[in-house]
Amino acid sequence: MDTALINLIIFVALGTVSLVLSVLAVSSKSLLRSATYLLLVLLCTAGFYLFLNYHFLAAVQVSVYAGGVVILFVFAIFLTTKNDEKMVPHERRRYVLGALAMLAGVALTAFILLKREYLYRDNTSMLGDAELSMQTIGQTLMGTEKYQYLLPFEVLSILLLACIIGGLLIAKKK
Amino acid sequence: MIKVEYYLIISTLMFFIGIFGFITRKNMIAILISLELVLNAVEINFAVFNRYLFPHQLEGMFFSLFGIAITAAETAVALAIIINAYRRIGDININDVTRLKG
Numbered sequence: 001m002d003t004a005l006i007n008l009i010i011f012v013a014l015g016t017v018s019l020v021l022s023v024l025a026v027s028s029k030s031l032l033r034s035a036t037y038l039l040l041v042l043l044c045t046a047g048f049y050l051f052l053n054y055h056f057l058a059a060v061q062v063s064v065y066a067g068g069v070v071i072l073f074v075f076a077i078f079l080t081t082k083n084d085e086k087m088v089p090h091e092r093r094r095y096v097l098g099a100l101a102m103l104a105g106v107a108l109t110a111f112i113l114l115k116r117e118y119l120y121r122d123n124t125s126m127l128g129d130a131e132l133s134m135q136t137i138g139q140t141l142m143g144t145e146k147y148q149y150l151l152p153f154e155v156l157s158i159l160l161l162a163c164i165i166g167g168l169l170i171a172k173k174k
Numbered sequence: 175m176i177k178v179e180y181y182l183i184i185s186t187l188m189f190f191i192g193i194f195g196f197i198t199r200k201n202m203i204a205i206l207i208s209l210e211l212v213l214n215a216v217e218i219n220f221a222v223f224n225r226y227l228f229p230h231q232l233e234g235m236f237f238s239l240f241g242i243a244i245t246a247a248e249t250a251v252a253l254a255i256i257i258n259a260y261r262r263i264g265d266i267n268i269n270d271v272t273r274l275k276g
Contacts, residue, residue, distance in 0.1 A: 004175060007176060008176060011176050011180065015180065015184045018184065018188065019184065019187055019188065019191070022187075022188050022191045022192070022211055023191055025195070025207060025208075025211065026191055026192065026194060026195025026198075026199065026204075026207070026208050026211065027195070031203055031204060034204055034207050035207065038207050038210055038211070041188075041211065041214065042210075042214060045214055045217075045218060048181065048184075048218055048221075048222075049221060051176065052221055052222065052225040053225065054221055054225070054238075057221060057235055057238055057239060060239060060242055061242065064242050064243065064246055065210075065214075065242060065245075065246075069210065069245065069246050069249050072249055072250060073203065073206070073207065073249070073253070076203055076253040076256060076257060077203055079257055079260070080203065080256060080257060080260040080266050081203075089200070090198055090199075090200055094197065094198055095198050097197070098193075098194050098197035098198045099194065101193065101194075101197065102190045102191070102193055102194040102197075105189075105190045105193060106186060106187065106190045109186045109189075109190075110183065113179070113182045113183075113186065114182075114183075118178050118179075118226065118227060119227070120178060120226045120227055132232075132235075136232070137232075140232050140236065141236070147231065147232070147233065149236050149240075152236075152240055156240060156243050156244070159244065159247055160243070163247040163250050163251050164250075166251050166254070167250050167251055167254040168254075170251070170254040170255055170258050171254040171257050173261075
């Protein structure tokens with residue numbers, strides 16, 4: 001077997017697994033299981049980033065999402081869910097309407113996405129020979145020129161500070 | 175070579191599975207988990223378009239990067255609000271949390 005076929009097989013397996021796990025994450029009865037399925041979906045997404053040769057993005061995805069956000073979820077679930085609590089379902093009408101909205105959205109978006117033709121035939125960078133160097137990422141993140149991102153980086157750090165303070169204030173015991 | 179459409183189909187389905195969960199779940203944390211799925215799908219799209227259509231630039235990848243960080247911040251604040259609501263009301267179903275003033 002050649003590499004392209006193996007890549008395709010791995011990709012299809014990854015995509016199927018991530019979609020099945022997404023469905024389980026939104027339909028599971030137990031919240032803790034939902035959070036676990038979400039963790040696995042996020043890890044599959046890191047796999048997609050590896051396929052696209054964005055190694056740094058995959059590392060960030062694993063460490064921030066899988067390491068940080070999901071842990072936050074698990075602790076919040078522990079703090080707010082009683083031991084034998086059952087999930088209360090909505091009325092049936094809401095499921096039907098939700099499924100209709102979902103199907104309509106998928107149909108519309110897939111129609112628009114697949115009707116277009118994407119011109120990338122001569123682009124060889126996704127074949128695996130174009131790893132993004134750490135130096136490029138660092139210079140782009142820390143530069144002040146056009147297409148460089150120091151200002152958003154600093155704004156983001158202020159946002160995170162505001163979130164820490166806000167989170168502490170909101171969750172503080174009176 | 176994997177076609178760009180495959181990625182787009184996967185991210186579209188993931189996005190709308192998230193929307194479905196957002197509509198049909200009652201627990202606030204479950205709603206937040208659905209929201210994570212939606213944001214995750216969007217970030218896949220940014221990275222895919224960047225790699226396939228504009229491989230010599232880095233905009234999409236950095237958008238994904240900042241998106242991940244903003245998602246983490248948003249989750250932290252939302253979970254703080256949920257824990258606070260649980261402390262005041264004793265429940266985190268959206269039907270019971272109708273008075274945020276407390």
